[in-house]
Amino acid sequence: MGWNRKVLRVDLTAGTCKAEPLNMEWADEYLGSRGLATKYLVSEIDPKVDPLSPDNKMIMSTGPLTGTMASTGGRYTVVTKGPLTGAVACSNSGGFFGAEMKFAGWDMIIFEGRSPTPVYLYVENDKAELVDAADLWGKSCWETEEAIKHHHQDPLIRVSSIGLAGENQVLFACIVNDLHRAAGRSGVGAVMGSKNLKAVALRGTKGVSGIKDMKAFMKITNEKKKILADNAVTGQGLPKYGTQVLMNVINEIGALPTRNHKDVQFEDAGKISAEAMHEVRPTDGKPQLVTNAACFGCTIACGRIAEIDKGHFTVVNNPKYWGASGGLEYEAAWALGAANGVGDLEALQYANLLCNEQGMDPISFGATIGAVMELYEMGVLTKEQLGTEAPFGSAAALVRLAEMTARGEGFGKEIGQGSRRLCAKYGHPELSMTVKGQEFPAYDARGIQGMGLAYATSNRGACHLRGYTVASEVLGIPVKTDPLTTEGKPELVKAFQDATAVFDAAGICVFTSFAWTVADVQPQIEAACEGDWSMEKLNAMGERIWNMERLFNNAAGLTSKDDNLPPRLTTEPAKTGPAKGLVNGLATMLPEYYKLRGWTPDGVPTAETLERLGL
């Protein structure tokens, strides 16, 4: 078995920590991580609960491959009801925290209630206790991690924490672990903040001992690592350029959303690309990129470690940002850069550092600034309100607003509500580039048609990690499809959504899917876990997870009306590039998608579908 079969239940209201056995019947149907934690959540909370109330729960969960030698087996997932969307929120993260949870002997930690005062959870193998965090409240994620290690006199502790953004319940606050990895999306950090839970600190020395067949597991994981090493994307592109390898590619195909999606190509894309991060700066003779880095167990190592230009206006008087730290990923570089028309790579890195330091999702933050800048240019928002001039392209405005949002100062409070609430408040809901209240990531649905459907139907709001058809439509993985047509996209989106749920439930990184299919993951699960783990069972499980999330969202009050896109993407044609003249054909794709899913025309799973999936 890849599971420890043990759940830690933390009642923050009562201040108690109790061990309970993992529900193995559910593990057999939902595997782990995203699947299993969501099963626990939907079974334990009222879907209509206020996400920031004590009645919401927050679950941190590993999968059976977390903490093992399976490549990328270091992921953990945070599942809760999300404050940004009112839908299920499910964000996963790499780094080293997830593996440590397994090594301490737990599969999952369930947080319920609300602590009367700030606390953090400290877990040392079987021992779990809530510790007063009064002196940590007000500290950044970076300071918190350091302070906890210092307090316990143990540099080997792994920490997940919230910064000021989570404390202030910024609706796109994230939970940061290992300094610059994050459960980034849907505002899971705000839920943690609402519970007065500052951090979770883990130390585990038990290891993962329950692999079903260790010899077979070592053999199969080695074979599958070789596939990653030999693949052009996972073996060369990602280690060298990181996800940023996409910046120029996506710009060229006319799918790089620019200036709040007004344009689909950014004239300064090259300046904020992977290639730019490799270029030697004339100012200090160094490139921004220092090296690549891996999360636990990852043989791809796409992570970026970067060093900001010490002379840049953002940090010239602030040495604490001068050292190497987490560098720009594609999504962050796009959201902070192209989405706002900002082409200053160093300013983007500074905003990125602020997001890591204070626990803020750079995608939703950057995309919200895109809306702010558009409203500013329209004269709806003024310099007096914002505290700064904020035209598109202003690096100074970007970094000033980032500081204000993280710290909850002035207009930063309104930015922290996300673009849907902000645009609605100022009378222009149509300018919010969101689905279900969550901001788009870095692919324009006019230039990559399938992504429009993937965004509209994503259970956690607009997201690239629920059905990444970019792989097929742009990169030709597993087969090349035409990004400019809607034809065949409903099947493609459904297939990607269901397969991704399997990768997520296993506890591995979805980036392996550039080289692996579910058929590559299956034998690794089979060797690690008791029970039958056939392809048929895993495929059905992926679809079951998707439908379980959908049922929760429907019960929470979302309907097919929420499976939509902002009018800009469906009525304003792309102005340049290969997609020039195109809008997204969501209306064509959506009915077919519902039919393929076995849902009614209103987007509700039919009784037959539920029965087929055992729901």
Added chain:
Amino acid sequence: MWKSLHIDPKKCTGCLQCEMACSVEHTGVINPSKSRIKVFSFETEGRKVPYTCTQCTEAWCMNACPVDAIRLDAATGAKQVFDDVCVGCKVCTIACPFGTVNYNQDTGKVQKCDLCGGDPACAAACPTAAITYVDADWTGLDRMRAWAAKANTAVTE
């Protein structure tokens, strides 16, 4: 012919596959906390450095051991701890200048790298060849080659 573990920190990504492999080889459990090789991360410099025993010839640990529990494996050159002799006194952990021999609470013995009997699991598991197992007399070969290549360039220019 002996071989040595050869570590090139520049190639290390910090994935900890080596720590996992070491623990599996020696304990049967995936457990980096019981690994005999450790990867250190120097965050603000962006450096990762795997570190383990270099198998000193005049090994401090071996000389300090009062019960002769640490002995030379003539086949590999490894200084090996014999668990059935070790009394867990930890004197070797004090003697070692590099800190690469450590006490294990679970066994009550000390543990250190034993080169896995001549086929080190860490080197086999490393995805980037940051850890290799090479001719003990030529651990400098790669570096010499790199400098040689530069010298060659200088001449042709």
